[in-house]
Amino acid sequence: MATSTRVGVWLVGACGGVGTCVALGVAALQQGLMDETGLTTAVAPLNQLPLNSYDQIVIGGHEIRQGRFLDTVREFQQRSGIFSQQLVDACSEKLAEFSDNIRPGTLINTGETIQKLCDWEAVPTKESPGEAIARLKEDLALFQMKYQLSQVVVVNVCSTEPPTPLSEVHSSLAKLQQAWQYKSEPSPLPASSLYAWAAVESGMPYVNFTPSLGSQFPAFTELMKQHNGIIAGQDGKTGETLLKSAIAPMFLARNLKIHSWVGHNIFGNRDGLVLNDPRNKESKVKTKDKIISSVVGYKPQTHVSIEYIESLDDWKTAWNHIHFSGFLGVKMVMQLIWQGCDSILAAPLVIDLARLVLHAQREGETGVLRYLAPYFKAPLSEDDHDFFHQVTELHKHYFGASA
Amino acid sequence: MATSTRVGVWLVGACGGVGTCVALGVAALQQGLMDETGLTTAVAPLNQLPLNSYDQIVIGGHEIRQGRFLDTVREFQQRSGIFSQQLVDACSEKLAEFSDNIRPGTLINTGETIQKLCDWEAVPTKESPGEAIARLKEDLALFQMKYQLSQVVVVNVCSTEPPTPLSEVHSSLAKLQQAWQYKSEPSPLPASSLYAWAAVESGMPYVNFTPSLGSQFPAFTELMKQHNGIIAGQDGKTGETLLKSAIAPMFLARNLKIHSWVGHNIFGNRDGLVLNDPRNKESKVKTKDKIISSVVGYKPQTHVSIEYIESLDDWKTAWNHIHFSGFLGVKMVMQLIWQGCDSILAAPLVIDLARLVLHAQREGETGVLRYLAPYFKAPLSEDDHDFFHQVTELHKHYFGASA
Amino acid sequence: MATSTRVGVWLVGACGGVGTCVALGVAALQQGLMDETGLTTAVAPLNQLPLNSYDQIVIGGHEIRQGRFLDTVREFQQRSGIFSQQLVDACSEKLAEFSDNIRPGTLINTGETIQKLCDWEAVPTKESPGEAIARLKEDLALFQMKYQLSQVVVVNVCSTEPPTPLSEVHSSLAKLQQAWQYKSEPSPLPASSLYAWAAVESGMPYVNFTPSLGSQFPAFTELMKQHNGIIAGQDGKTGETLLKSAIAPMFLARNLKIHSWVGHNIFGNRDGLVLNDPRNKESKVKTKDKIISSVVGYKPQTHVSIEYIESLDDWKTAWNHIHFSGFLGVKMVMQLIWQGCDSILAAPLVIDLARLVLHAQREGETGVLRYLAPYFKAPLSEDDHDFFHQVTELHKHYFGASA
């Protein structure tokens, strides 16, 4: 049984690849134009939960580039060769409505590469962190009011920011707020954290689908407690890392010794362009690289590279070369080639997470939703990267040991 | 704590690839020349079980080709480029001892291709099933007596037989025994079943590491009951099928719809030569092909081919092409290339199974050991092919729900 | 300088994958909607030849299935995810015009699988070979007259027929014609040969882009002489075989010894469905399998398989595994994975061949155009399968040794 009122899904980075596919996907699902392939909440046992129906969802979001969903959907058609014209035509009205809910985001500490992408004059260039938070909160409140939404979840689906080095100033709420009152530049927090801040102060759950800082510093924990905040994250596990967390357990179970695991990723969408900046890439490689040793319990040599290859557009291609020994010291090789459309893999997980997090809020849960680990490359407060352990724990959370 | 007396591991097809690697492996482990990579009983949690130590193991077996372990080990060195000279030299004495325990096997219903490989004059060419069973039992008894073995386990590691069509005659013990008393040719049972018969009548557990018939017909169930038989099987899950049973669950968990799963296997050892005979291949492809649909719950198009490519020797190479849809109907591809030394992958599992089955016998277990499912492509009496479910069940069997 | 009048390209199997892409391609080129990628006659040195311009080309053809180009183009959009809606819309008028030139073909000796695909009532089911030839010639004559075409070339782009065993009756024109006058069934000739016959008797060049029999029997040579026929063939070299003929020379040049070359092809279009019938497949595997030994001068073990995997549609995927030795006997591996849209690879070569063959006819050439070898898997009267030798010879034909 689904609940009866409307809910909002607020996408930070709305018109990026993931945001666009979420918007198109929700529009298509609302009209019954597509089956639920890719949605984990559509199959047993999660399909038994009282989650919001697709009809109840309204999409809005922050963006730093001009443009509407229909434009970015067309870009997918032209550059990546996906989405039939019929599907797009049938969804254009809904996409137009969702597009009207897009508001200017913030560029604070997003790094040069992301800042260069900004072509929307409405995005403020001079703004203190406090001003930004206030403005973002107002956008969220207006969205909620406009549609009389019972709940809103904020999901970060932006391109990856450069890492933010943590220091004394991040250690408590008091120090942090003091810091930005007296000196607005440079901001101690990046955009991802300001969006998270605005969400939590608005009583809305925040999901970090990226490796950006978001809620991950001590002062934020204080903020969470003050506001009964709900967070989930971080960095959506969509392709190559999903494979790693599913295959590494097999090597462990068979006691095959992994010597080296090389992952070479190439892709050409805007996220790839941003990751081509070594500062932004640093955040990403970090979350991709620790899975293997965490699962097998020792440290094979690992190498992860990510390269921007423009012609591939959204088609992430990953080559994985796993060199291992079997019995009597014989060395063997397994290779994986993954050719997936990155945004298409991510979008249904965003919808799943939105539905699961809204459900958690209705159930009165607060804090970090650790059981959502199977959806993330770097699950918050969780160290077990074995995908099947994670799924088992998720099911246990909802349905107990019998799951 | 390990038990204190010696036990026998009787290999049917002793000097084949798997048998040779088992013999060399046990010799190397007994002398501490190799670590335990590849042995699942060497890592947590199975390493907590009171299993036989490697020192306690004595190897013997049946063969239809002339030759001794040192010869077949040298063949591996020359053809597949594995095993250092130092390792082989250090193990030659023990291999010689094990070789002295090899006795002539039976060719009954093994098919033309296997029969052509027979070059040992001592292997009987005219023998009724009853005579064969009696002879095989005598070999087992003499082996046990020679070394004063507390237990012996019989493991079938032969090349794959052609399928045996089951009929009325296999439906009860009475009919079967009557059949071969009156008419010895053609035998209603293939060699694999005669070895199983001999094992069970000798009070020894039987492990079927091949897709051959073995114990899988109703009359054998009666025999099992009469003798409190113990069996495990069938068809060791070593490479490509292991991958399938580990990766298919990931597609299910993410609700990605598999359209087709193509597996193309090439290899060039004697097993490959035998499988090149379409009659023998039929048995094999059957056990390899049903994994996927069993895990995901629907029937994608599947194709499995196995080709004998002489130059590859023991290096099984498998290309897997998985075509699937994600959200919004977008089709994607995952490809796997597995380059493994087949016998080296199989051998430690044979040692694991021998240790686990001997332990079961000491614990007073009888019948089919269903919990050994993770070791087999076609687990007896088990339908769940999800590798991680299988491993969870195995651990639960030994250590309860906390495992 | 191009010639000034219009010419016809008559496609046998017009609405198949290749035919459809030829029609769409010509329509697009005529309107300047597409660049000339894929057309070998568009780049140096072949672009210097006085070939027909795209504007001069009119498309017609024989078919055994109902339907028009716009339908089959839409099928490509839906099933294989290619061709933008804009392109298709812009070409629809021209495609409609080409579609009006499609006439019922013949089913004689095309095999059961192809016959089952026939859903056009206008295709005769009872017809002697002589009647069929007469009817096909009439279609060609009407086409030529309708557009006042200066020349017409007939190109066979049908699915592959089962092999036709040659016998006494094929050895001379007299015997053959006598045979079908007295007894119309079974026909001594398959459809591909009847189309070729009609073309040659109509004074039109015939290009066999398939492995079907076509012109390859002694009686046809007589017919060619009587009519100054022009033929080119056979079996377009589009993907995997192209790779083989380009890469094998490298192994020869470096004196690397190839042990085995395994090629596993999967695809799901209508051609694939037809090749799924073992009788039709037999014709195909034959032309794919002899390239390697022809180039390197010895016989490595080769294996070619072709499997129909429905979900792939026109996306032919080929895995090639090449096992070879280098210096000091060290064995190494090269693997190739080719993911190409088969019809898209073939279509520009059909346009190239049509233009080159029409040019040859204007130059007064007759007989087999041997120099067109680089376009074919099984070049008529040519044994050198080295792709680069073939290209060198082609250029020499047109431009002499300086090329």
Add this chain to the structure above:
Amino acid sequence: MATSTRVGVWLVGACGGVGTCVALGVAALQQGLMDETGLTTAVAPLNQLPLNSYDQIVIGGHEIRQGRFLDTVREFQQRSGIFSQQLVDACSEKLAEFSDNIRPGTLINTGETIQKLCDWEAVPTKESPGEAIARLKEDLALFQMKYQLSQVVVVNVCSTEPPTPLSEVHSSLAKLQQAWQYKSEPSPLPASSLYAWAAVESGMPYVNFTPSLGSQFPAFTELMKQHNGIIAGQDGKTGETLLKSAIAPMFLARNLKIHSWVGHNIFGNRDGLVLNDPRNKESKVKTKDKIISSVVGYKPQTHVSIEYIESLDDWKTAWNHIHFSGFLGVKMVMQLIWQGCDSILAAPLVIDLARLVLHAQREGETGVLRYLAPYFKAPLSEDDHDFFHQVTELHKHYFGASA
């Protein structure tokens, strides 16, 4: 007919992977223990040239690490799993003799990573360029005298040096010699150039099988003229780049438009360790990256990475992903996976080059041997990277247009 006296092959970096395989290979060939697989001079048409027989070859060389060929051969056995014990035993006497001819090399400007590998006390640490050249020349003279060698060729098979920026001082012989007379540190020349210098002043041909500077600066051209020097180079084309230069011409011939060509190389031998230093890697990536655009005539996006993955030892594994468009703008993919033993691929080419260069010297040739282009990634004074054009030119050089 081969000439009758003995010749020397002097390996700079003698006990590296390539040098070791050359020494073992020559020893094996001299005893008829191995066939000539991998040697391009062993097959038509080059086998018709009057080249030195293997029996006439004596091996010597410079090294900066202690050790003898038998040790490095054993390292190959243990780490890369190649070379049977029988082969090594049979060659040990000859390897011992060759090892006695190894002399201390020079570390000048080889970079920190290479310098750290030096463990031989006899290698001078303080030496001016002039002193080094004099010492190296003396080593060469003593080697020639000891064996009464009619000719000696010097081949650089060292690990790659960091790039040397060229300046005014390299522009003439006078400036250069003046420079090092007055100030010995830092040397204006790296080791590779000092070896080349010593060779040319000794009247010996110099082959640069590496991307290091060697002879590539204006002053060296003067030196060449003074001494009638002979050089060939540079950077042996053994694996991935060979593939590129063989496959890119196919894309050109078919007018398929390459969008991107990504090459990801992993390997773990000492050369790989040296290339792991970004300064040394810079020299290498440069020669690997320009092949494609040179062949196809436009600039696709290319990416070449080389990573040191220790467990792979000498097994260079290269994944190549080629993204291209065919007709009507359809994007397709070709992928190559190359698993080759790098030193084994290189060694026979070194022997080929030594034989061909010694032949050239006997023929009275001087200067850069441009026709040896097919052996090099960055052929000196040659811009055509099409492998088949290069081979055609090579054959023409020796046998004229009829080749």
